[in-house]
């Protein structure tokens with residue numbers, strides 16, 4: 001596209017600070033003839049406190065008109081748990097059918113890992129984003145009494161599973177190692193597990209070049225800690241994906257570097273790009289948050305919109321920056337350093 | 345008790361080999377005047393192939409008459425996923441109300457950890473064992489068609505949550521650090537999450553000496569990899585407990601050392617002790633499996649039955665053995681080494 005019409009949701013805590021660096025990098029990497037238009041949306045804790053609103057329909061509709069969304073972080077301890085997560089973040093993922101929640105993990109040289117021996121880490125998790133235990137289908141009976149019963153229902157459809165599994169096979173097929181691992185818990189969650197496993201096996205037959213593997217989610221956490229090099233592409237459900245991508249981030253440079261894309265591959269709706277980390281209210285406003293995860297999310301955004309060279313340029317700049325990173329840098333200094341590299 | 349009437353389920357794969365070492369250690373640590381009676385139950389893959397049975401009612405009833413159960417490992421690739429897990433292992437946990445699934449993690453000197461810097465690890469996970477997504481309440485509609493819908497329901501009751509949370513507070517209160525962390529995902533699973541969180545907060549008021557903490561399960565995996573020393577006691581639901589205890593085992597010596605107890609504190613039913621690892625069919629019968637996790641499970645069994653000095657003796661023997669362990673030892677050699685230490 002020769003123009004990008006971007007919605008920006010800075011959000012809460014460190015969100016505005018990291019988003020501002022992400023936008024700086026975005027503007028400076030784009031070719032001169034690509035016009036960047038941004039529109040900011042005031043959504044998150046502040047808005048909720050002021051108006052009681054999380055995401056009014058009119059704004060959801062407005063957001064839907066953009067080509068992509070860049071989101072900083074949502075959430076604050078002053079808001080009851082779940083209100084913004086479900087009323088805003090998950091509402092966007094579900095409304096815009098972000099069924100591919102893409103979370104790459106790569107251990108860049110010179111970055112932190114708790115793992116001894118610095119294993120080679122370079123895999124990507126394709127987390128389902130619109131189903132599973134995240135659908136909000138639960139309830140509570142006799143709430144607050146000794147007779148309370150609370151339920152949470154995981155919903156899984158052939159429609160929803162096949163589209164994300166197919167996307168994961170496509171991604172695996174396009175990578176040099178061509179290896180795809182399904183992570184589930186099909187020895188306990190037998191109904192959902194069977195749907196996932198049979199879909200995986202069936203679609204796999206269309207991709208003879210891709211080697212496949214299955215791991216229970218508990219075993220997957222063991223390998224993420226002891227042998228992350230074994231992974232190339234992982235496909236998994238919404239909740240398991242949430243859990244293992246935080247662990248994946250922890251072992252590959254920390255949550256400050258983990259980028260993500262909430263992608264609707266059909267482009268019927270805007271895809272949304274955000275760092276995996278939260279709003280970190282304890283350091284908000286101190287100009288110390290690491291904007292790298294947001295900057296890498298901008299790279300995913302560019303790739304999604306067809307600007308592959310620019311996406312690669314950002315990733316190379318980040319790798320080079322991390323390779324000689326000094327500690328104690330400010331949010332803006334890190335942004336400036338990446339800008340300098342992508343503009344060079 | 346001056347006698348122990350123990351049911352033994354060796355199970356599949358390496359199960360019989362490791363159980364046999366566990367029993368050797370058990371016999372040699374018991375005071376002369378404590379009589380040990382064991383009865384073996386042939387349950388698992390072999391039995392299922394031979395008879396189609398997983399756990400007939402008559403045997404369940406028989407098992408219920410023992411004071412405790414020692415289990416090796418259940419499962420084999422030749423059996424469809426879920427059959428033995430749900431028909432045998434989970435059936436036992438549910439039938440005998442094993443609501444405290446106790447999983448200690450301790451990094452013994454000289455053992456393996458993937459973590460750089462060998463952090464101090466000494467915590468215990470109290471995993472709920474009779475509810476959550478493990479209840480088997482799910483289904484599939486239009487199975488195998490493009491219109492399939494599959495569900496899994498997590499059931500949580502005030503009755504079930506309060507008893508395990510209370511047990512965890514008791515355990516935390518009895519430890520020097522007196523710290524209890526609740527792990528859940530209450531920003532997404534809001535109904536179950538609220539039941540867990542409010543129960544935790546309410547019961548916590550009865551334990552003013554215990555300091556408390558809450559972590560989302562995704563964040564908990566980060567800390568298990570980057571700062572496991574922060575944990576003392578963790579209480580969590582059945583599925584989250586399954587996931588984080590495998591990760592906990594991975595960072596604290598490996599799955600070959602992880603012991604567990606499926607405990608019914610009321611003693612209305614026998615509690616069951618088992619290594620966290622699986623049946624490892626690839627090395628079955630080779631006399632190479634590490635029996636340490638089973639031997640440590642025997643220590644948990646003895647503690648549960650009131651034989652604290654003997655439990656402690658096993659744990660000291662294991663620690664001493666690990667401290668000077670040579671590689672390449674056989675299953676029996678490891679068992680013999682522990683026997684030598686506890687009898688010395």
Ligand SMILES: CC(C)[C@H](C(=O)O)[C@@H](O)C(=O)O
Pocket residue numbers: 085086089090242276531532562
């Ligand atoms: C904030 C929360 C709802 C969210 C999730 O669970 O998906 C977050 O943990 C993430 O991974 O993006």
Ligand SMILES: CC(C)[C@H](C(=O)O)[C@@H](O)C(=O)O
Pocket residue numbers: 187188218429430433434586620
């Ligand atoms: C075998 C399986 C059913 C079991 C579980 O999920 O509880 C195992 O992983 C465990 O942790 O004991």
